[in-house]
Amino acid sequence: MAEAFADGWAWWVIGIAIGFPVLLVGITELLGALRRRNSPLAGPVAILRNWVIPAGALLALLVFAIRSPADQVWVRVVATVFGFLLILLVLSAFNVVLFANASEGSWRKRIPTIFIEIARLVLVVVGLAILFAWVWEADVGGLFAALGVTSIVIGLALQNAVGGVISGLLLLFEQPFKIGDHLDTGGVKGRVTEVNWRAVHIDTGSGIQIVPNSTLSGASFTNMSEPDGPYAATADIAFTTDDPPHEVVALLIDVAEGLPLRLPRERVSVEYSGKGAYSVSIPVASPADASRALTVYLSWLWYAARRRGLALDGDSTDPIAEPARLDAAIEDLAPALHLAAEDRDLLRTTSRLQRFGAGETVLGSGVVPDEVHFIVEGAVTLSLEVQGSRLDFAGAERGDLVGHTALTRQRSQAVTTAAGMLTVLTVPLETVDALVRARPRLAAEIGESLDMRREQAETALGELGLTRSMLTDR
Template sequence: MTDAFQDGWAWWVIALAVGVPVLLVVLTEVIGTLVRRNNPVAGPLRLLRNWVVPAGALLALLAFAIQSPADQVWVRVVATVFGFLVILLVLSAFNVALFANAEPGSWRDRIPTIFVEIARLALVVVGLALLFSWVWGADVGGLITALGVTSIVIGLALQNAVGGVISGLLLLFEQPFKIGDWLDAAGVKGRVVEVNWRAVHIQTGAGIQIVPNSTLSGASFTNMSEPEGPYLATTPVSFSTDDPPHEVMALLLEIADALPMRLPERRASVNYSGSGAYGVSIPVTGPADAGQALSTYLSWLWYAARRRGFALDGDSTDPLAEPQRLVEAMTVIAPTLHLREEDTESLLSSAHLERFGIGETVLPAGIIPDQVKIVVSGRAILALDIDGGRIEFATAEKGDLIGQTALTRERTQAVTIAGEILTVVVIPLATVDDLIRSRPKLAAEIGESLELKRALAADTLAGLGVDRRRLLDR
C-alpha cells in the first residue's frame, strides 16, 4: 500500500473515485438551473458532463492510475476520443458566446448559418489533424497539400456554379432584403418568397420568377420595402385638354383621399404635366397594398369622371346620358314619389342619372344634402364611422331614397356607400319640396323612413355597447 502511494497511482484512483462523481453532481445542478432559465450555456455544460468528463476520467485512469504506456493502442484511442470531444466542447462554447445572445440586426445575428457551419467544419478538420499528429505521430502535411490541390481543381471546374453559391452566401450575409420584401430587380417586380444559395424567388403576381443570385449581386436593384414607412402607389392618368386642370386635380384628390387603403395621416398628391396628363401618388402601408389601391382608384375614377362630365382617357361617353335611360328610370321611382303623369315632364328636365362603383362613397356623413337620390338598380350600404371602424346597419335597395335629411335640413349621421354597381336618379331638393307640398302622404313616408334608419343605427350602436349620444352628436 505504501508503494502504491509512493508511486502516485493510488492518489489518482482516490481523486477519480471522489472527484468525478462530485463534479458530475455539481454540473447536473448547474445545468438544471440554466435549463429553467433557458440559458444557452446549458448545451456546452451538458456535453461536458455527459462526454468530456467521463472520457477524461478514463484517460486519466489509463495514463496515470494504471500507468499504461503512452504508445499503447487503447491509450491512444481514448486520447483521440477525448481530444475530439474537447474540440467539440470548445466550438460549442464559442458558438454560444458569439451567436446565442446576438442582438437583432447585429453582424452576429445576420451571419448565415452556412458560414458558421463551414468555419466549424474547418476548425474540426484542423483540430483533428493536430490531434492525430500529436497522438499518433501522423504526417498530415501531405494530406493537407493533396486536399488543397484537389480543391483548386474542383473550384476551377465548378467556378460558375460555385460563383452563384458564393453570391448567394454574400447576399444571405449582407441581407439587403428579407422574405416578404418587395423588389424591383433585373426587370422583375414583386415580393420575395424564398432566398437560397443559388437564387431568389420573387412572386410577381403572374407566377414565381427565379432570379439567380449572381445576377442580383452583379446589378443594382431596389428594395421597395425599405425604409419602413409609407409607400407611394403612383399612376399616370390622362384627360381631355378641354377639361379644366384645377377641377380635374380636385377630383383626382377627392377620389384618392376616399380610398380605404390610403394611410389616414397622409394625403394623396397630384401633379399636372400639361397636355391633359396627370400623375397621382397615393400613400399606402407598403407595396403589397399598392396594386389593390390603384385598381380601386382607377375604377372609382372611371365612374366619378363620367358623373362630372370629364373625358378620362379622352372619352367622356356615358350611356346613362341617353334620354331614354332617364325615362325608363322614372317608371322605377314613380311608386316611391307617387308620381302622376304631369310630374314626369318636370322631373325629366331637372333630374339626371348617376352611377357609382363598388365601395364608392355615394353620400358622406356630416353634411346637409342639397339633393335626393333614389336607387334605380344595385344596392347601397348605410354605415357609421366609429373609432376608425365602419359599422353597417342598413341598406338602400331599388326604389329607396338616399339623403332624406336634405328635406329636414339636418346633417347626415351615416355614410352611404355603393355595395354593388349602383345607379341612382338625382333629384334637386327644390323639385322634391314641390312634390311633398302636394303629397302629404309622401312627406309622412319619408319621415317614417328617416326615423326607421335612425332607430336601426341606434340599435346597432346599443348592441355594440356604444353610447347612443355618439350618434346624436354627429
C-alpha cells in the first residue's frame, strides 16, 4: 500500500473517484441555473458536463492511475476522443461569446450563419489534423497539399457557380435589406419573404419571385423600406384643362386626407405639371400599405370628382344625375318627408343625387353643414372621434336624415361614413328650412331624431367612462 501511494497512482485513483462526482454535481447545478435563466452558455456547459469531463476522467485514469503506455491503442483512442470534444467545447464557447449576445446592427449580427458554419468546419478539420499529428504521429502535410490541389481544380471547374454563391454570400454579409423589406429590382417589386445563401424570395402580390443573390449583388436595386419613416404612395392623375387647378388640388387633398391608411401627422402633397396632369403623394406607414391606399383613394376620387362636377380622366358624366332618377328618389322619399306636390317641385329644382363609395366620409366632425342628405340607397355609420380613435355609436338607413346640425347651425361632433355603396338626396339648407316651416310634423320628427342621436352618443361614451370633453378637437 505504501508503494502505491509512493508511486502516486493511488492518489490519482482517489482524486478521480472523489473529484469526478463532486465536479459533476457542481457543473450540474451551474447548468440548471443557466437553463432557468435561458442563458446561451447552457450549451457549452452541457457539453462540458456530459462529454468533456467524463472523457477527461477516463484519460486521466488510463494515463496517470493505470499508467498505460502512451503508444497503446486505447490510450490514443481516448486521447483522440477527448481532444475532439475539447475542440467542440472551445468552438461552442467562442460562438456564444461572439455571436449569441450580438447587438442589432453590429458586424457580429450581420455575419451570415453559413459563414460561421464554414469557419467552424475549417477549424474542426485543422484541429483534428493537429490532434492526429500529435496523438498518432500522422503526417498530415501531404493531406493538406492534396486538399489544396483538389480545391483549386474544383474551383476552376465550378468558377461560375461558385462565383455566384460567393457574391451572394457577400450580399448576405452586407445585409442591405432584411425579411419584410420591400425591394424594387427594376424587374421585380415586392416584399422580401425569405433570404438564403442562394436566392431572395420576393412576394410580388401575384406569386413568389425567386431572385438569385448574384443577380442582386451585380446590379442596383431600391430598398423602399429604408430609411425608417413614412413611405409615399404616389399616383399620377389626369383631369381636363377646363377644370380649375385650385379646385382639383383641393379635391385631391380632401379625398387623400380621409384615407384610413394615411399617416395622420403627415401632409399630403399635390403637384400640378400642366395640361391637366397632377401627381399625388400620400404618406403611409410602409410600402405594404401603398397599393391598398391607392386602390381606395382612386375609387373614392371617382365619386368625389363627379359630386364636384370635375372631369377625372377627361370624363365628368355621372349616370346618377339623370332627371328620371332624381324624380324616382323624390317620390320614394315623399311619404317619409310628408311632401306635397309643391314640395316635390321645390326639391326637383334645388336638390341633387350624389353617390359615395364604401368607407368614404359623408360628413366630417367639427363642421357646420350647409346642406342635408336623405338616404336613398345604402346606410351610414355614425362615429365619435375619441382620443385618436373612432367610436361607432349609431347608424342610419334608407329614408333617414344625415346632417341634423345644419338646422341648428351647430358644428357636427359625429363623423358620418358610408357603410357601403351609398346614394343620397342632397338638399340645400334653404330648401330644408322651407320644408320645415311648411311641415311642422317634419320639423318635430327631425328634432326627435337629433335628440335620439345625442342620447346614443352619450350612452356610448358613458359605457366607456368617457365624456364629451374627450372628443378629438378638429
